[in-house]
Amino acid sequence: MSAKIKSPWILHYNCGSCNGCDVEILACLGPKYDLERFGIINKGNPKQADIFVVTGPVTKRTRARLLRLYMQIPEPKVVVAVGTCACTGGPFRNMYNVENGVDRFIPVDVYIPGCTARPEAILKGIKKAIEIWKIKTKESIEVPVVIQKEFEETLSKMVLHGQTVDRRKIIHDLVNKYIKNNLEVTKCD
Amino acid sequence: MAWMLETIAILSPIIGGFIYGFERVVKARMQNRQGPPLLQPFYDFIKLVEKRAIQVHSFHSMMGLAFFFATWFTLAAFLCGPNILVGLFLHILALAFLIIGGFSVLSPYSVMGSLREIIHLMCVEPILILVAVGLFLVTGSWSVRDILSYSGLPILYLPLVFIAFVLIIPAILKKSPFDISEAHQEIIGGPEIEYSGFFYEAIYTAKWIEYVFVFAIVFLFTGVHWWLGLALSLLVFLFINALDNSTCRANFHQMIKFAWFVLLPLAALNIFVLALWRYVI
Numbered sequence: 001m002s003a004k005i006k007s008p009w010i011l012h013y014n015c016g017s018c019n020g021c022d023v024e025i026l027a028c029l030g031p032k033y034d035l036e037r038f039g040i041i042n043k044g045n046p047k048q049a050d051i052f053v054v055t056g057p058v059t060k061r062t063r064a065r066l067l068r069l070y071m072q073i074p075e076p077k078v079v080v081a082v083g084t085c086a087c088t089g090g091p092f093r094n095m096y097n098v099e100n101g102v103d104r105f106i107p108v109d110v111y112i113p114g115c116t117a118r119p120e121a122i123l124k125g126i127k128k129a130i131e132i133w134k135i136k137t138k139e140s141i142e143v144p145v146v147i148q149k150e151f152e153e154t155l156s157k158m159v160l161h162g163q164t165v166d167r168r169k170i171i172h173d174l175v176n177k178y179i180k181n182n183l184e185v186t187k188c189d
Numbered sequence: 190m191a192w193m194l195e196t197i198a199i200l201s202p203i204i205g206g207f208i209y210g211f212e213r214v215v216k217a218r219m220q221n222r223q224g225p226p227l228l229q230p231f232y233d234f235i236k237l238v239e240k241r242a243i244q245v246h247s248f249h250s251m252m253g254l255a256f257f258f259a260t261w262f263t264l265a266a267f268l269c270g271p272n273i274l275v276g277l278f279l280h281i282l283a284l285a286f287l288i289i290g291g292f293s294v295l296s297p298y299s300v301m302g303s304l305r306e307i308i309h310l311m312c313v314e315p316i317l318i319l320v321a322v323g324l325f326l327v328t329g330s331w332s333v334r335d336i337l338s339y340s341g342l343p344i345l346y347l348p349l350v351f352i353a354f355v356l357i358i359p360a361i362l363k364k365s366p367f368d369i370s371e372a373h374q375e376i377i378g379g380p381e382i383e384y385s386g387f388f389y390e391a392i393y394t395a396k397w398i399e400y401v402f403v404f405a406i407v408f409l410f411t412g413v414h415w416w417l418g419l420a421l422s423l424l425v426f427l428f429i430n431a432l433d434n435s436t437c438r439a440n441f442h443q444m445i446k447f448a449w450f451v452l453l454p455l456a457a458l459n460i461f462v463l464a465l466w467r468y469v470i
Binding site: 034045 | 213222232
């Protein structure tokens with residue numbers, strides 16, 4: 001268990017951020033703050049990542065991809081929202097093209113406020129994320145917030161009918177259905 | 190000392206892990222950073238066991254495992270076998286597992302990475318074979334055990350072959366400037382992109398074994414003088430890391446041109462002159 005927390009690999013995704021927070025995350029990985037001394041690598045690959053670092057208010061163009069990336073990260077995983085935009089929508093709150101923060105879509109474990117979030121704050125936030133990640137296991141499955149209601153309904157229905165329940169499959173199907181029905185962006189949007 | 194080569198072959202994942210951990214520390218120090226601890230690769234190893242493995246399909250996962258076992262077997266055949274050429278040909282086979290695995294999924298990055306991996310093979314393998322031929326011309330034997338008991342210094346007869354080999358090492362270990370097949374942030378790992386959890390672990394560990402393979406070849410260039418061999422390996426190690434830190438990624442045209450029109454003629458010239466000197470004059 002103690003070896004596990006020494007090697008968190010992060011996936012960094014920008015959902016419509018102004019690049020301020022992204023530059024600060026890169027500064028964390030650089031020589032001055034050096035996140036690699038905790039074993040952290042910036043893996044560009046969701047299938048090998050543990051910590052999902054998201055910046056930016058979720059714009060219409062990025063929301064489907066955000067959900068897909070979240071689904072592709074294998075458990076145990078932690079989500080960190082970096083910057084005021086990712087936490088609440090920030091200065092873009094309630095604009096026509098913005099979804100007011102990451103936690104409207106996926107469960108967020110750590111919020112790092114600030115515009116932009118300072119590298120020290122990001123460092124502390126990721127340290128906190130590692131503590132949360134330590135408790136989670138392969139079996140701790142979390143449901144994306146957008147399909148929470150449907151998931152519970154489907155689950156209770158299946159339990160009533162006495163069917164065998166594969167939570168991951170249900171979540172996967174529901175997310176695909178949700179993206180198809182609600183998040184398809186046409187050209188004129 | 191009698192079972193030294195066998196021991197190295199069996200323990201190669203652990204030795205390679207230490208080499209990889211040391212490399213990450215050295216690289217960090219070169220960039221004026223503190224860097225991860227020496228045991229970092231093993232921490233990664235333990236973590237990857239605890240991750241859930243998402244399989245694309247079973248054949249793809251099997252190719253990942255096959256790549257690991259084939260690489261391990263290649264090293265064993267290279268070190269303990271009667272002929273180093275067998276080891277080099279098995280090395281092609283081991284990489285073929287990775288390439289077939291990469292082609293078997295629909296991910297465009299994976300397919301692109303596999304295509305580039307084939308280009309790597311095309312550049313690397315002729316030079317590896319010329320290294321074997323050169324060592325045979327000098328020492329008169331194809332086996333590692335005999336080459337390591339040769340009393341002279343093969344590197345003095347094979348300076349150009351050695352230079353060609355050192356400059357192609359980045360292509361074997363996928364380091365900048367020749368890291369085109371796994372090009373992080375460009376095609377995100379290439380053929381290894383779709384592996385996760387336990388199956389990525391196999392690929393990750395196979396890469397450590399490649400380190401042992403490469404530095405074993407460097408070690409052969411000093412014959413029986415094993416102290417010189419260690420010093421030479423360390424020197425090459427530092428040079429490769431400095432090169433990795435200070436260069437940007439070449440594209441595949443540049444890599445092929447460099448390998449085929451610069452390094453290959455250089456190595457061939459050395460062997461040609463040596464053969465003339467040995468057998469004709």
